[in-house]
Amino acid sequence: MRRRLAPAALLLPLALLLTACGGNASAGTDTDGKGSLxxxxxxxKGGSEAILRAAGELDNLDYKIKWSTFTSGPPLLEAVNxxxxxxxxxxxxxxxxxxxxxxxxxxxxxxxxxxKGDAILVPNGSGLNDPAQLKGRSVAVAxxxxxxxxxxxxxxxxxxxxxxxxxxxxxxxxxxxxxxSGKVDAWAVWDPYxxxxxxxxxxxxxxxxxxxxxxxxxxxxxxxALKDKxxxxxxxxxxxxxxxxxxxxYSHEPEWAKVWAKETGLPEEVALAAVKRTYTTRVAVxxxxxxxxxxxxxxxxxxxxxxxxxxxxxxxxxxTRFNGDLPASVSAPRPSED
Numbered sequence: 308m309r310r311r312l313a314p315a316a317l318l319l320p321l322a323l324l325l326t327a328c329g330g331n332a333s334a335g336t337d338t339d340g341k342g343s344l345x346x347x348x349x350x351x352k353g354g355s356e357a358i359l360r361a362a363g364e365l366d367n368l369d370y371k372i373k374w375s376t377f378t379s380g381p382p383l384l385e386a387v388n389x390x391x392x393x394x395x396x397x398x399x400x401x402x403x404x405x406x407x408x409x410x411x412x413x414x415x416x417x418x419x420x421x422x423k424g425d426a427i428l429v430p431n432g433s434g435l436n437d438p439a440q441l442k443g444r445s446v447a448v449a450x451x452x453x454x455x456x457x458x459x460x461x462x463x464x465x466x467x468x469x470x471x472x473x474x475x476x477x478x479x480x481x482x483x484x485x486x487x488s489g490k491v492d493a494w495a496v497w498d499p500y501x502x503x504x505x506x507x508x509x510x511x512x513x514x515x516x517x518x519x520x521x522x523x524x525x526x527x528x529x530x531x532a533l534k535d536k537x538x539x540x541x542x543x544x545x546x547x548x549x550x551x552x553x554x555x556x557y558s559h560e561p562e563w564a565k566v567w568a569k570e571t572g573l574p575e576e577v578a579l580a581a582v583k584r585t586y587t588t589r590v591a592v593x594x595x596x597x598x599x600x601x602x603x604x605x606x607x608x609x610x611x612x613x614x615x616x617x618x619x620x621x622x623x624x625x626x627t628r629f630n631g632d633l634p635a636s637v638s639a640p641r642p643s644e645d
Contacts, residue, residue: 338374344371349394358552363555370544378480397525402621414526417593421522428495428501438462438464447481448495460516501585506576523636567582588641588643592633595635
């Protein structure tokens with residue numbers, strides 16, 4: 308029988324792992340496949356590489372995939388803009404900030420899932436029981452991340468604005484340390500961090516993004532890669548493999564959780580909780596007009612807050628060529644087992 312870790316120990320592996328990334332990216336040392344063409348893929352720990360490997364979708368590649376790992380979406384998209392990465396996976400908000408900065412990025416694929424793993428967490432001993440009580444309190448969040456918008460939207464629903472709270476912009480590793488040491492009153496974050504805190508009994512959910520945010524996640528490519536016929540073909544193949552991998556996970560949750568735990572250093576029970584709460588709810592959807600409108604709303608929100616300079620036309624940052632016969636972006640996600 309596997310020894311059960313004490314709560315504090317549950318928090319350590321991922322924190323150390325992300326700190327080792329230097330706050331941005333680790334070197335792309337892992338390479339899969341063979342051939343003369345290399346697709347540079349940006350990832351987050353427990354992301355695309357983990358799910359593809361668990362599903363066996365990295366077998367029989369006739370091109371190479373070189374992986375680079377990032378702590379969150381914004382630095383990953385900086386690498387896409389710099390052409391250091393050809394494609395990578397992010398949440399619903401980083402592309403908006405990248406577009407607002409005039410970055411060269413293109414959304415090429417999307418998944419729709421529940422937002423139960425996107426949460427505002429508070430310590431167990433906190434007296435906060437309603438988002439409206441966050442007024443005047445300190446909240447940690449990664450700037451430009453999906454959690455950044457979830458915080459804004461949740462505050463708005465509670466009758467508050469971002470200016471009503473003391474925002475501490477911290478990347479996940481630093482935010483985790485601040486949260487567990489009591490230096491912030493709340494933490495707006497996503498899975499697997501949500502599951503990590505809950506499984507370790509170091510905090511509880513104040514509110515989630517379910518019904519508040521759009522639940523979309525994206526694969527975002529560099530325009531230069533899309534203009535390269537060979538790389539564009541590799542991207543099409545990569546996206547098909549990723550879509551198949553998500554379908555595989557629906558009926559193989561424990562198998563993927565085991566691989567994911569190995570990839571991240573998280574205990575298997577934390578990984579499995581995140582898989583059930585968040586990752587197996589995602590269904591592949593089209594990059595369509597409804598998606599563009601939903602992202603435009605996020606962009607307009609941040610423009611009004613003066614966190615994005617000027618108006619963003621999100622429709623100029625998408626490519627629909629990889630949609631195939633996928634369902635509309637508003638299609639219902641799979642039910643969460645949480």
